[in-house]
Amino acid sequence: MNNINKDDFWLILHPYIYTHIIGDQFLLLNTLSGEMIRRSDPELSFLVKQLNSKKNGYVLGLSKKGITSKKEDFIQEIRNKYFGDLMRSSISNGKPFQMYPKLNLQNIQKEMVYKILPSKLLKYDIVKEFVKTVSIYINSECSQSCSHCTSSYYQFVDCYKPEKKWELNVNEFQGIVEELNGSSLEKLKILGGNIFCHQGLDWIKDYLDKIPIVKEYYLNYLNFIDQPKRAQILLGEGNRLVITIHFPVAKGSIERMFEKLISGLKGISVRFLIESEKNYEEAIGIIQKYRLKDTQLTPYYNQKNLEFFEDHLFITEDALAKSRVSFTQIFTNQVFNQLSFKTLTITADKKVYGNINHSSLGRVGKDLLMDLVVKEMNSGNSWYHTRSKVIPCKSCLYQNICPPISNYEYYMDKYNVCQIQK
Amino acid sequence: MIIHPIIKKLIQLYNKGVDLDQQINERNLQLFDIKNSFDLEQLKYYYTYFKFLKENGYFEKSKFTPLEKMKKYNVEEIKYHLINTDQISFEVTDACNLRCEYCGYGEFYSGYDKREGKEIDFDNAKALLDYIVDLKKSVMNVKTYRNIGFSFYGGEPLLNFPFIEKMVNYANTIKLPYNKFLFQMTTNGLFLDKYMDFIINHDFALAISLDGNKEHNAYRVLANGKPSFDKLTKNIELLKNKSPEYFEKNVEFISVLHDKNEPYEVRDFFMEKYNKIPRLLPLANYGVREEKKEEFERMKNGNNTKQKISNKKDFGDLNSDRFIKTYCGYTYSKTSTLTAGGKNHRFVSTGTCHPFEKSVFLTVNGKILPCERIPQKYGLGWVKEKKVELDYQKVAEFYNGLYSKLKDKCNVCERSDECLKCIFHLDLSSTKPECSDFINREQFKRRTTGILSSLELDPKIYQNVVGD
Ligand code: SF4
Numbered sequence: 001m002n003n004i005n006k007d008d009f010w011l012i013l014h015p016y017i018y019t020h021i022i023g024d025q026f027l028l029l030n031t032l033s034g035e036m037i038r039r040s041d042p043e044l045s046f047l048v049k050q051l052n053s054k055k056n057g058y059v060l061g062l063s064k065k066g067i068t069s070k071k072e073d074f075i076q077e078i079r080n081k082y083f084g085d086l087m088r089s090s091i092s093n094g095k096p097f098q099m100y101p102k103l104n105l106q107n108i109q110k111e112m113v114y115k116i117l118p119s120k121l122l123k124y125d126i127v128k129e130f131v132k133t134v135s136i137y138i139n140s141e142c143s144q145s146c147s148h149c150t151s152s153y154y155q156f157v158d159c160y161k162p163e164k165k166w167e168l169n170v171n172e173f174q175g176i177v178e179e180l181n182g183s184s185l186e187k188l189k190i191l192g193g194n195i196f197c198h199q200g201l202d203w204i205k206d207y208l209d210k211i212p213i214v215k216e217y218y219l220n221y222l223n224f225i226d227q228p229k230r231a232q233i234l235l236g237e238g239n240r241l242v243i244t245i246h247f248p249v250a251k252g253s254i255e256r257m258f259e260k261l262i263s264g265l266k267g268i269s270v271r272f273l274i275e276s277e278k279n280y281e282e283a284i285g286i287i288q289k290y291r292l293k294d295t296q297l298t299p300y301y302n303q304k305n306l307e308f309f310e311d312h313l314f315i316t317e318d319a320l321a322k323s324r325v326s327f328t329q330i331f332t333n334q335v336f337n338q339l340s341f342k343t344l345t346i347t348a349d350k351k352v353y354g355n356i357n358h359s360s361l362g363r364v365g366k367d368l369l370m371d372l373v374v375k376e377m378n379s380g381n382s383w384y385h386t387r388s389k390v391i392p393c394k395s396c397l398y399q400n401i402c403p404p405i406s407n408y409e410y411y412m413d414k415y416n417v418c419q420i421q422k
Numbered sequence: 423m424i425i426h427p428i429i430k431k432l433i434q435l436y437n438k439g440v441d442l443d444q445q446i447n448e449r450n451l452q453l454f455d456i457k458n459s460f461d462l463e464q465l466k467y468y469y470t471y472f473k474f475l476k477e478n479g480y481f482e483k484s485k486f487t488p489l490e491k492m493k494k495y496n497v498e499e500i501k502y503h504l505i506n507t508d509q510i511s512f513e514v515t516d517a518c519n520l521r522c523e524y525c526g527y528g529e530f531y532s533g534y535d536k537r538e539g540k541e542i543d544f545d546n547a548k549a550l551l552d553y554i555v556d557l558k559k560s561v562m563n564v565k566t567y568r569n570i571g572f573s574f575y576g577g578e579p580l581l582n583f584p585f586i587e588k589m590v591n592y593a594n595t596i597k598l599p600y601n602k603f604l605f606q607m608t609t610n611g612l613f614l615d616k617y618m619d620f621i622i623n624h625d626f627a628l629a630i631s632l633d634g635n636k637e638h639n640a641y642r643v644l645a646n647g648k649p650s651f652d653k654l655t656k657n658i659e660l661l662k663n664k665s666p667e668y669f670e671k672n673v674e675f676i677s678v679l680h681d682k683n684e685p686y687e688v689r690d691f692f693m694e695k696y697n698k699i700p701r702l703l704p705l706a707n708y709g710v711r712e713e714k715k716e717e718f719e720r721m722k723n724g725n726n727t728k729q730k731i732s733n734k735k736d737f738g739d740l741n742s743d744r745f746i747k748t749y750c751g752y753t754y755s756k757t758s759t760l761t762a763g764g765k766n767h768r769f770v771s772t773g774t775c776h777p778f779e780k781s782v783f784l785t786v787n788g789k790i791l792p793c794e795r796i797p798q799k800y801g802l803g804w805v806k807e808k809k810v811e812l813d814y815q816k817v818a819e820f821y822n823g824l825y826s827k828l829k830d831k832c833n834v835c836e837r838s839d840e841c842l843k844c845i846f847h848l849d850l851s852s853t854k855p856e857c858s859d860f861i862n863r864e865q866f867k868r869r870t871t872g873i874l875s876s877l878e879l880d881p882k883i884y885q886n887v888v889g890d
């Protein structure tokens with residue numbers, strides 16, 4: 001290190017900077033400020049590539065001669081926005097070391113492979129760690145005829161009525177819950193059709209009451225109005241009742257419903273399906289009128305309201321910057337889909353899904369749930385389905401920054417729900 | 423993080439309580455040690471950068487929770503951990519049909535109860551099981567839907583097969599509402615030929631001890647001093663042929679590392695012969711008798727086992743791997759770290775588990791221990807004449823007492839963030855126990871500088887950890 005030249009510099013990136021490079025394009029994200037620098041330029045892209053290379057690890061030696069005016073402007077921008085710095089090489093003996101950010105994907109893959117080895121000893125671990133939320137459709141019978149039926153449940157957890165009538169009997173239900181013994185199950189969601197049409201509902205409720213995990217029962221408000229007393233019975237320690245309201249509402253019934261509800265609101269969550277701005281205002285009106293505390297506003301795509309989604313829900317670059325995506329989030333997005341990870345859906349015809357929008361993994365009664373979890377992990381279809389695997393995200397610089405692929409996208413079969421890449 | 427000298431200076435001054443705004447406005451340049459090469463503009467730039475980092479929490483002192491706060495037990499907590507224990511385990515017999523030279527109950531070690539060829543008493547074991555099963559029915563049982571390990575240890579457990587058979591049959595009559603038993607056994611395998619049907623039928627998770635090939639396994643000898651390798655591998659073949667499926671799914675191997683084997687060779691042996699990766703264990707280095715220390719060290723490190731395990735050449739005792747994972751905020755290597763939260767809080771807690779959290783272990787003498795891997799002198803209770811004597815208050819006081827002995831050490835220990843030490847592996851007889859893993863501020867600084875300069879010289883080490 002004796003021939004240090006005063007015209008030599010270290011160009012460094014700070015360790016909180018995330019980089020993504022595709023060809024001549026690159027994106028730098030300052031995870032502390034949320035600011036981004038995005039360029040499409042062969043010369044600068046090459047510079048960032050060099051910085052990012054294994055050899056350099058966020059520290060690149062540059063000589064004064066090598067700094068063109070374009071590079072100089074860029075370096076100035078990097079400094080001004082605290083993405084990095086240019087330091088005289090004399091500040092250190094030899095190349096300084098930066099702990100550059102890196103996800104050990106290899107290790108994570110090894111971890112997965114290790115976990116899914118067909119070993120009994122390890123299988124226990126899989127189930128233990130990889131099942132957190134399970135939705136069980138106990139029946140499919142329902143006397144309503146909602147227009148959103150058979151399409152909303154692809155977008156979010158909701159009741160649905162297929163053409164055929166199915167029902168899980170109490171033994172089959174108990175079998176499923178017993179199979180989950182040994183897992184880190186935290187939440188069970190119970191849905192129908194109309195779960196009140198299930199003969200064994202009271203038994204199921206009593207059975208689940210003894211298990212100290214969170215239980216959520218789902219009902220459409222039309223079915224609730226018919227039997228408010230029964231709905232009250234579903235409440236209790238650790239239980240939640242989610243009542244879905246869709247527009248236009250049957251006026252009188254809403255009134256009747258909330259009169260009945262007002263005294264026993266604890267444990268009840270009211271969810272509004274929002275298809276338009278008008279719906280949104282209506283929902284807010286109802287929430288204020290009845291002073292509802294536990295509410296959810298859930299966008300619903302009805303095939304005709306793409307514009308509403310574009311205007312209000314599509315991701316913008318600005319929103320991404322404001323959301324201050326952390327490195328944990330970025331690395332998570334690189335590995336799995338946080339929305340479906342560790343969740344299973346079991347429909348009344350006994351089919352098991354890692355995500356309801358994808359093909360089923362198998363059937364309860366025929367396959368072991370544990371084996372189906374292994375299958376899901378091996379397939380990578382839902383739990384490990386990341387933006388890097390779909391068009392157009394796979395060629396987009398934001399693929400690890402954008403939120404994980406949502407069920408809306410699967411349902412629309414359209415993955416750029418963003419204002420960024422049209 | 424690479425820090426410009428001016429930032430370093432600013433941090434120093436800030437820590438001394440200097441009003442930086444004022445000093446910079448007054449152009450008090452000498453204070454900042456700035457030679458002419460860096461002008462005022464530079465200083466201003468780094469000062470705003472300093473403020474940016476500060477806003478983002480960079481120079482915040484991490485919160486600190488001392489040992490006496492982290493580990494202070496009361497009766498309710500002891501009960502809670504007991505109810506939620508992961509495992510119930512039994513020392514089936516203290517007899518063994520092998521004479522492994524490094525055995526934890528052998529000549530190298532002290533601290534265990536005398537080996538007298540005793541067998542565990544079924545009625546006492548049953549009493550303990552009933553006691554825990556009863557507790558498990560409580561609402562304090564939060565680990566629902568988890569398997570509970572039901573484990574048999576020895577000596578060699580299969581020397582007292584009648585107990586195992588009786589206990590398993592009894593356990594199978596118990597219906598726990600939300601948990602299931604998972605039978606487990608660690609065996610030297612010499613009696614496998616006799617009992618494998620039972621083991622397979624009850625779906626035991628089976629761990630077989632074998633140190634590798636015949637040469638590797640040389641310390642594991644029969645009572646007559648002859649090698650045990652041939653007999654054992656014959657039994658393993660029998661088991662494999664009897665139920666290939668069981669062998670594939672339920673059997674694992676444990677190999678102890680010492681001067682007669684080598685991790686990679688051991689692994690290759692098992693991969694080739696059984697298509698399995700063995701669990702490698704170093705020789706336990708606690709409770710070693712003073713007069714045997716030298717001999718022990720030779721066996722342990724004869725050809726430098728330690729280095730072979732960590733496989734970090736030229737790294738002495740600097741374990742950079744853990745260092746990087748603990749102190750670098752932007753590397754992730756496991757899914758669980760991705761799902762867990764951040765860290766600007768130092769919890770001093772040692773590596774010891776909560777009492778009974780991991781296990782409830784009953785010895786042949788009726789002693790109740792929090793685990794089978796600690797010296798038996800730390801009994802926490804008894805089962806005598808079918809009665810469980812376990813005083814939660816006393817257990818709490820015992821643990822609180824140990825931690826109060828250690829708090830002065832651990833609270834100033836710079837390794838407390840990454841401590842893996844089980845305190846039962848320390849010599850707790852003195853009032854101020856020593857810990858071989860302790861490092862003070864100075865040593866920590868030296869270690870940090872050491873690691874960082876090794877990283878500068880050889881960035882490959884970092885690349886290895888982050889998998890680049
Ligand atoms: S209440 Fe639910 S299941 Fe019934 S028709 Fe409406 S959406 Fe379908």
Ligand code: SF4
Nearest residue numbers: 393396399402418421
């Ligand atoms: S194309 Fe995909 S990755 Fe790119 S901004 Fe849009 S949603 Fe995000």
Ligand code: SF4
Nearest residue numbers: 774775780793795844
């Ligand atoms: S060795 Fe110590 S930390 Fe480990 S399980 Fe036993 S008591 Fe707990």
Ligand code: SF4
Nearest residue numbers: 832835841843857859
């Ligand atoms: S290394 Fe030793 S001294 Fe340091 S915290 Fe752990 S037990 Fe305490």
